[in-house]
Amino acid sequence: MGGGQLSSAPLPRSFFDRPSHEVAPDLLGRVLVHGGVDGIVAVRLTEVEAYGGPGEDPAAHTYRGRTPRNAVMFGPPGHLYVYFTYGMHFCANLVCLPDGFGSAVLLRAGEVVEGLAAARARRSSSNGKPIADRDLARGPARLAVALGLTREHNGLDAILEGSPLGRPRQSATMLEGVPADPSLIRSGPRTGISTAKEVPWRFWIDGDPTVSPYRAHVPRRRNTAATSVGEAPRS
Template sequence: MGAEDLAVEPLHAARRLLGGTLRCGPVAMRIVEVEAYGGDPAGPWPDPAAHSYRGRTPRNSVMFGPSGVLYVYFSYGMHTCVNVTTGPDGLASAVLIRAGEIIEGLDIARARRPAAKTDADLARGPGNVGSALAISLDDYGTRLFDPASAIRLELGPEIADSAAVSTGPRVGVSLAADRPWRLWLPDSPAVSAYRRSPRAPQLERPA
């Protein structure tokens, strides 16, 4: 299993990442929540919420490259968000790692996240994923399936049981907010809470 397993459409790739392991040095995390993002209008998965929607820039260029590459960016100037590029080379898409369970290096992750009240809180939420694994902007472009990389991704068995995966709208985006491209493992205590962006259109309530 490798990068070729992620060279597929965003939602399939997001599902494929669930249950996988992301390793950074001595700390390893089981991925329990993800969020898929597509690309620009010229591609097959136009997504106005994606960083790639307006085309290639120095910031998002890896989204247009091969799958299995680390896309890292700062959110609100303080949180490092960790993404994995997906889709065939040349077609932009990526999956945000929203939450995980620390399965190795617990003491190190606890030292990095002293505000976490429980172990389930250590990597709950995308900013906390970056903090617990100590991933920084310097890691942008890391090839996650390269054995020589300091950060590595190991895919688990594909989850065939649809009941084992929950889906819902993405968190905190104002555009395409109701696209059900957030996926999570419902039995995990590390899954983050859903928060709708106040800038997203309000849902219509039944009369």
């Protein structure tokens, strides 16, 4: 799998030095490669969500300013912002805009185009039933698991020169891949957030089977785990 996508050039840092809602649709069809200790996995992005900066987007982690948790979002563009949510899931974002601005794009879903065996092993179900390929990275938590992204990868630079296959393990690279056909890109409300939910900054490739289903926000009952990490928005 993968075709010529893994031989495509890395995206330049300037690609991310723009507002997140401009970067987000341009990320569709691009490929994120991560080399973990158990192998390299590459995911073609099919669904993303943009989140704005401090004071402008109530659904963003940066809305109230810089904190130790969201500090990576205020750093250079092209870095991974990986956070833990609801006491059980990691989610991955790509930082946008220059130092100090605090903006990112949440990676919501994609197709595993390289490293299927490693992705399947990471996503193995507790009941032993095989997971369909389309579901390996279908949803932000599943995508993070398939790529092997956890808290230790928060702040990892995804803009590197050279071939990702020749880099040390525990590295990440964004590749040009094959940009999505503009006629197939759709946008709509962001998924599962309680504020600014009408903002149409969720972008996806129409008809792609790996795109996650839209879910409106449903208030959760607070529990110890959720309270310990905070019920923060998506990015």
